[in-house]
Amino acid sequence: MNDSxxxxxxxxxxxxxxxxxxxxxxxxxxxxxxxxxxxxxVVALGxxxxxxxxxxxxxxxxxxxDPLLAVGVMLLAASPGxxxxxxxxxxxRGDVALNITLTAINSVLAAVTIPLVTNLAIGxxxxxxxxxxxxxxxxxxxxxxxxxxxxxxxxxxWSRELAARADKPVRVFSIVVLVAVAVGALLGERENLGxxxxxxxLVTGLLCVLSLSLGYAGARLARLEQPQxxxxxxxxxIHNTTVxxxxxxxxxxxxxxAIPAAVYSILMYVLATAFGFLITRGAGRVxxxx
Numbered sequence: 001m002n003d004s005x006x007x008x009x010x011x012x013x014x015x016x017x018x019x020x021x022x023x024x025x026x027x028x029x030x031x032x033x034x035x036x037x038x039x040x041x042v043v044a045l046g047x048x049x050x051x052x053x054x055x056x057x058x059x060x061x062x063x064x065x066d067p068l069l070a071v072g073v074m075l076l077a078a079s080p081g082x083x084x085x086x087x088x089x090x091x092x093r094g095d096v097a098l099n100i101t102l103t104a105i106n107s108v109l110a111a112v113t114i115p116l117v118t119n120l121a122i123g124x125x126x127x128x129x130x131x132x133x134x135x136x137x138x139x140x141x142x143x144x145x146x147x148x149x150x151x152x153x154x155x156x157x158w159s160r161e162l163a164a165r166a167d168k169p170v171r172v173f174s175i176v177v178l179v180a181v182a183v184g185a186l187l188g189e190r191e192n193l194g195x196x197x198x199x200x201x202l203v204t205g206l207l208c209v210l211s212l213s214l215g216y217a218g219a220r221l222a223r224l225e226q227p228q229x230x231x232x233x234x235x236x237x238i239h240n241t242t243v244x245x246x247x248x249x250x251x252x253x254x255x256x257x258a259i260p261a262a263v264y265s266i267l268m269y270v271l272a273t274a275f276g277f278l279i280t281r282g283a284g285r286v287x288x289x290x
Contacts, residue, residue: 060073081235
């Protein structure tokens with residue numbers, strides 16, 4: 001009973017706090033910045049919202065995943081980027097301002113894209129029971145994703161000093177929650193963990209690499225500068241897995257649906273770091289040649 005209350009009540013509250021912290025770093029000006037870099041924003045969002053779910057669908061069909069695991073991969077693909085993407089972009093000299101803009105827009109779009117993609121996946125893979133995001137559950141997604149971001153933005157507008165003081169504690173809290181939830185989800189399915197890792201380990205790893213590559217290559221093909229390409233890569237390739245885990249565990253009430261996000265949350269740090277070094281070293285060689 002305690003575990004049930006922790007998942008159904010505690011986890012959404014934790015995610016709301018995390019999204020509130022995300023809102024503390026955003027301003028209305030982040031949305032206005034779209035007017036100054038429309039091509040970069042449109043390219044990155046188009047890749048993430050339209051192309052990435054298609055790639056994820058291709059992977060789960062090609063690997064013939066269990067229906068609930070397949071839904072979990074699609075939920076993961078629909079989840080927005082987050083503060084981790086901003087951090088990786090900063091580490092590898094990306095356009096962090098573009099990341100912040102994309103994160104702000106993605107946080108709004110996620111309230112629509114997550115229910116849409118997840119319900120389409122549930123319908124296609126014909127999962128058992130009432131797993132679908134009914135209207136009441138869609139409202140719940142909006143409440144734990146969008147509303148806290150808006151409140152955080154209001155707090156930042158009221159007191160930038162308070163927002164700055166709260167930023168670090170919320171970031172630490174975010175990491176702790178992500179690790180705890182990911183480990184908890186994996187332990188909750190420990191009897192089947194070996195099979196699940198065998199099934200989704202390669203799929204989630206490929207999804208991460210393909211997402212990072214898609215964001216970078218798509219931006220370069222659109223003739224965006226290297227910093228914008230790095231920002232696009234990290235935003236498309238690094239998902240807010242806490243959102244996916246929370247929706248899987250507390251809204252859909254399925255540990256199995258949460259497994260892909262739990263596995264991905266571990267793999268993405270290693271793969272994104274390696275990818276970041278690869279593209280920045282490659283860019284350095286091109287610059288030196290000039």
